[in-house]
Amino acid sequence: MDETGSAPSPALHRGPGIGPLFLGFLTLGITGFGGVLPLARRMLVQRRQWLTADEFTELLGLCQFLPGGNIINMSVAVGMRFRGWRGALACVCGLILVPTAVVVGLGVLYSRFATNPYLAHAFAGLAAAAAGLLTSLALRTLAPLRRSPVALVIVLVTVVAIAVARLPLVPVMIGLAVLSIWLRPLDRPERAAASPSSPAARP
Amino acid sequence: VTALLSLAWVFLPLSLVAFGGGNTVLPDIQRQTVLVHHWTTAQQFTEMFALAQAAPGPNLMIVPLIGWHVAGLGGLVVTSLAKFGPSSVLAAAGVVVWERYKDRPWRRRVQAGVVPVTAGLVAASAVTITVATLAGPMTLWLSVPVVMVVALLATGTRVHPLLLLGGGALVGLLGYVL
Numbered sequence: 116m117d118e119t120g121s122a123p124s125p126a127l128h129r130g131p132g133i134g135p136l137f138l139g140f141l142t143l144g145i146t147g148f149g150g151v152l153p154l155a156r157r158m159l160v161q162r163r164q165w166l167t168a169d170e171f172t173e174l175l176g177l178c179q180f181l182p183g184g185n186i187i188n189m190s191v192a193v194g195m196r197f198r199g200w201r202g203a204l205a206c207v208c209g210l211i212l213v214p215t216a217v218v219v220g221l222g223v224l225y226s227r228f229a230t231n232p233y234l235a236h237a238f239a240g241l242a243a244a245a246a247g248l249l250t251s252l253a254l255r256t257l258a259p260l261r262r263s264p265v266a267l268v269i270v271l272v273t274v275v276a277i278a279v280a281r282l283p284l285v286p287v288m289i290g291l292a293v294l295s296i297w298l299r300p301l302d303r304p305e306r307a308a309a310s311p312s313s314p315a316a317r318p
Numbered sequence: 319v320t321a322l323l324s325l326a327w328v329f330l331p332l333s334l335v336a337f338g339g340g341n342t343v344l345p346d347i348q349r350q351t352v353l354v355h356h357w358t359t360a361q362q363f364t365e366m367f368a369l370a371q372a373a374p375g376p377n378l379m380i381v382p383l384i385g386w387h388v389a390g391l392g393g394l395v396v397t398s399l400a401k402f403g404p405s406s407v408l409a410a411a412g413v414v415v416w417e418r419y420k421d422r423p424w425r426r427r428v429q430a431g432v433v434p435v436t437a438g439l440v441a442a443s444a445v446t447i448t449v450a451t452l453a454g455p456m457t458l459w460l461s462v463p464v465v466m467v468v469a470l471l472a473t474g475t476r477v478h479p480l481l482l483l484g485g486g487a488l489v490g491l492l493g494y495v496l
Contacts, residue, residue, distance in 0.1 A: 121489030128397060134365040142374075144375045145374055145375075146374065150435060151375065151376060156396075166343060170441055175414075175452065177409075177416050178409065178414065179339075179411055179429075180337075180412075180425075180429055181337075181405065181412045182333065182334050182335055182337045182405045182408060183333060183336050183339075183340075183405025183406065183408070183409060183410055183411050184336070184337045184339050184340045184376045184377050184403075184405075185339055186374055186376050186377075187359060187402055187405065187409070188404060188405065188406070188409040188412075190424060191395065191406045191409040191410050191413070192409060192410075192412075192413045195409075195410045195413045195414075196413060200410060201408050203346075203409075205326035207402060207406055209376065210370060210376065211375060211376065211398065211402060213374065213375065214373050214375025214376065214379050215375075215379070215382050215394070215398060216375050217373040217374060217375075218369065218370050218373040218379040218380075218383050218387050218467060219382070219383065221369045221370075221372065221373060221383075222366070222369065222386055222387060223384045225365065225366070225369055226387070229365075231363075232494060233491060233494060233495070234457055235457060235490075236456060236490045236493060236494035237430070237453045237475050237490050237493055238365045238368065238369075238487070238489020238490070239326040239361075239365070239451070239455050239456040239461070239490045240460075240461075240464060240486040240487045240488065240489045240493070241365070241368040241369070241372065241466035241486050241487040241490065242361075242364045242365045242367070242368040242370070242447075242450075242451050242454060242486075243451045243456060243460075243461045243465050243468070243484055243486050243488070243489075243490065244368070244464055244465075244468045244483045244486025244487070245364070245367055245368035245371045245372075245447065245451075245470025245485070246364070246444070246447045246450075246451040246465045246468075246486065247464060247465040247466065247467065247469040247471075247472060247482065248371065248385060248468060248469075248472050248479055248483070249341065249444040249447050249485070250442075250444040250448060250465060250468075250469035251439040251468070251469045251470075251471075251472035251473040252341065252472075253440045253444040254469065254473050255473060256436070256437040256440045256441070257437050257441060258403060260433070260434060262439055262463065263434075264435070265434075266434035266437075267434070269435060269439070270434050270437050270448060271437040271439060272438070273434070273435055273437075273438025273439055273441070273442060274438050274441050277345045277346070277438070277439060277442035277446075278441075278442035278443075278445040278446050278449075279445075281345075281349050281353065282344035283349075283362065284332070284335060284345070284349075285335055285346075285441075288335055288337075288342075288435060288439070289335075291435045291438070292337075292431065292432055292435050294433040294439075295432065295434050295435055296427060296428055296432070297431075298431075299427055299430055299431045302494070306437045310472040312342060313438055
C-alpha cells in the first residue's frame with residue numbers, strides 16, 4: 116500500500132489503512148438499522164479502538180455542528196483523520212454502498228407491487244409506523260428545550276413556516292437561525308442543550 | 319438530462335443546509351418532490367420514506383430512492399452525489415479547521431442557537447409525514463393509533479425500530495384483510 120497519505124493536520128498515529136476503514140464502515144452500513152450512531156461508537160471506540168471515547172465525543176460534536184447526517188460526517192471525519200481525503204472517500208462509500216443497494220431493491224419491489232391492495236395497505240401501515248418513529252424523534256429532540264421559552268417560540272415558528280405555510284427551507288432556516296442566535300442570551304445559557312457545562316458563553 | 323439537472327438542483331443546496339442531520343430537510347424534500355416537481359404523490363412519498371427507514375444505514379436513504387424513481391441509475395448516482403458530496407467536503411474541511419476554533423465562545427453560542435431551529439425542523443418533518451400518512455389508504459381508526467403507539471413505544475421503550483415498522487405494516491395488512 117502507498118504511504119503518501121497526504122496527512123491533513125492530525126497525527127497519523129496507529130492509523131488504520133484505507134482497506135480496514137472501508138470494511139469497517141461497510142459493516143456499519145449493513146448492520147445499522149434505525150440509528151447507526153450507537154453502533155458507530157461501539158465499532159470505533161470499543162471494537163476497533165480507532166478512537167478513544169473522548170475523541171469520539173469531540174468528533175461527534177463537530178459532526179453535529181456541520182450540515183449533513185451525523186454518521187456521514189463521522190465517516191468523513193474518521194477517514195480524513197487517518198488517511199486524508201482518500202480515507203474519507205473510502206469510509207463514505209463503504210457506509211452507503213449496501214444501504215443504497217437495499218433501498219433500490221425495496222424501491223423496485225414497491226413499484227412492482229404498489230397496485231396490489233394487500234401490499235398497498237401493508238405499505239400504508241409501514242408509513243404510519245415511520246411517521247410514529249419520526250414523531251418520537253421530534254419529541255426527544257424537543258425534550259431538552261422544554262424550559263427555554265425563546266427556543267420553544269423558535270421551534271413553533273419553524274414548524275409553522277415549514278410544515279404549514281410550506282415555505283422554502285433555505286431562507287427560513289437562515290433567517291430563523293440568525294434570529295435564534297441573536298436571541299440566545301435571553302434564555303439561560305445552561306439550558307443550551309448541545310453544549311453541556313460551558314461557562315464561557317459570554318460574547 | 320433535464321430530470322437529472324432538476325434532481326441535482328433540488329438536492330445539492332439541501333445537502334449544505336442539513337444542519338442537525340437529514341430529517342431537518344425532509345419537509346423541503348417533500349415539498350419539492352411532491353408540490354414543485356410532482357415526481358411522486360404525497361402518499362407515495364410517505365411510503366418511500368417508510369421504505370427508506372426500513373433499510374439499514376444512514377438517515378434519508380429516501381433521497382437516492384427518489385433519484386432512482388425519477389431517472390433510474392443516473393438519478394441514483396446524481397442524487398447520491400448531490401446528497402452526500404457537498405456536506406462531506408464541508409465535513410472534511412471542518413475536521414481541518416476544527417482544532418483552531420474549538421473553544422471560541424461564539425462557536426458555542428452559534429451551536430446553541432441552531433438547536434431550536436433543528437428541533438423545529440425535525441418536528442416539521444414529523445408533522446408533514448404524519449399528515450401525508452393520515453391521507454393515505456388506511457382508515458383513520460387504524461392509522462392514528464399506529465402513529466401514536468409507535469411514537470410512544472419509540473420514545474418510552476427500547477423496542478427495535480424495525481420491529482415497530484414491521485408491526486405497522488402488519489396492522490395495515492390486517493386492517494384490510496379483516
